[in-house]
Amino acid sequence: MLRRAVRERRQFIYKRNQELQEAKLNEKRRALRKALEGNKELNKDLQEDSQLQKDYKYDESRATQEETETNLDDEYHRLGEREPKVLVTTSREPSSRLAQFAKEVRLLIPNSYRLNRGNIVVGSLVEAARANDITDIVILHEHRGIPDGLVISHLPYGPTLSFSLHNVVLRHDIPNTGTMSEAYPHLIFENLTSKLGKRVKTALSALFPPDPKDTTPRVVTFANTDDYISFRHHIYAKTGPKQIILSEAGPRFEMKLFEITLGTVDMVDADVEWKLKPYQRHKRDVLAE
Numbered sequence: 001m002l003r004r005a006v007r008e009r010r011q012f013i014y015k016r017n018q019e020l021q022e023a024k025l026n027e028k029r030r031a032l033r034k035a036l037e038g039n040k041e042l043n044k045d046l047q048e049d050s051q052l053q054k055d056y057k058y059d060e061s062r063a064t065q066e067e068t069e070t071n072l073d074d075e076y077h078r079l080g081e082r083e084p085k086v087l088v089t090t091s092r093e094p095s096s097r098l099a100q101f102a103k104e105v106r107l108l109i110p111n112s113y114r115l116n117r118g119n120i121v122v123g124s125l126v127e128a129a130r131a132n133d134i135t136d137i138v139i140l141h142e143h144r145g146i147p148d149g150l151v152i153s154h155l156p157y158g159p160t161l162s163f164s165l166h167n168v169v170l171r172h173d174i175p176n177t178g179t180m181s182e183a184y185p186h187l188i189f190e191n192l193t194s195k196l197g198k199r200v201k202t203a204l205s206a207l208f209p210p211d212p213k214d215t216t217p218r219v220v221t222f223a224n225t226d227d228y229i230s231f232r233h234h235i236y237a238k239t240g241p242k243q244i245i246l247s248e249a250g251p252r253f254e255m256k257l258f259e260i261t262l263g264t265v266d267m268v269d270a271d272v273e274w275k276l277k278p279y280q281r282h283k284r285d286v287l288a289e
Helices: 002-037 044-048 050-064 096-108 122-131 195-205
Strands: 086-090 112-114 136-143 146-154 160-169 186-190 218-225 228-240 243-248 252-261 272-275
Touching: 086 096, 086 122, 096 112, 096 136, 096 146, 122 136, 146 195, 186 195, 195 218, 195 252
Parallel strands: 086 112, 086 136, 186 218
Antiparallel strands: 136 146, 146 160, 160 252, 218 228, 228 243, 228 252, 252 272
């Protein structure tokens, strides 16, 4: 079983690397075509790539073809075809507050299961999840009793997204919340428009079942502001033909992405797809265009 998992992972990584190389080559072709059509100077990378210039006359026919995105999100190719099965757990020896937060996250995500971590190592956790057809693992972390981290690992091959958590308010701390409905929620994603933002949006939407009923009263919102994703959970009730009452069901918190790796959470040597570097030169927002 272990050899089979390793072989399938290698095949998937090889296929993904091939797609990445093809995507980079297509990007260079588009840049070269745009520069020639606009009679502009080529940048240094294109000037030094003599093979690309030689092959351009054979690639001109591609200019009239509709540009299609590569299948880089092949990990989520079954998104929408079946309902996800999510495993929610915590770091070892969780505090009572983190354990309560894990319970609330379990209620928040339909078709999810909560596991008391105990002394289970990450490798055994991932192996057991694969054997039970789990699609995603959510691991919650804390610092001195305050939840401060969330890891989402997609199975069987990844990716793994790591977030820091801020301003966590448990459902237990919100007054008059009542009993939480476990109906499939409507999902709202706001301002996740860049390539990286769409990647995060796909990973988050994969946690929830597709096609909720129109009559479901639950709404889950992921709203991005300055690369902080605000999570809110509301219940609404109609009070008239054009009137509704919106009440917060909790929990609520802010998430900040700091790393995406091309593998599962147990792969310590997985390639890093993206990592937050506070002092690197880039535009201020990376999750929105």
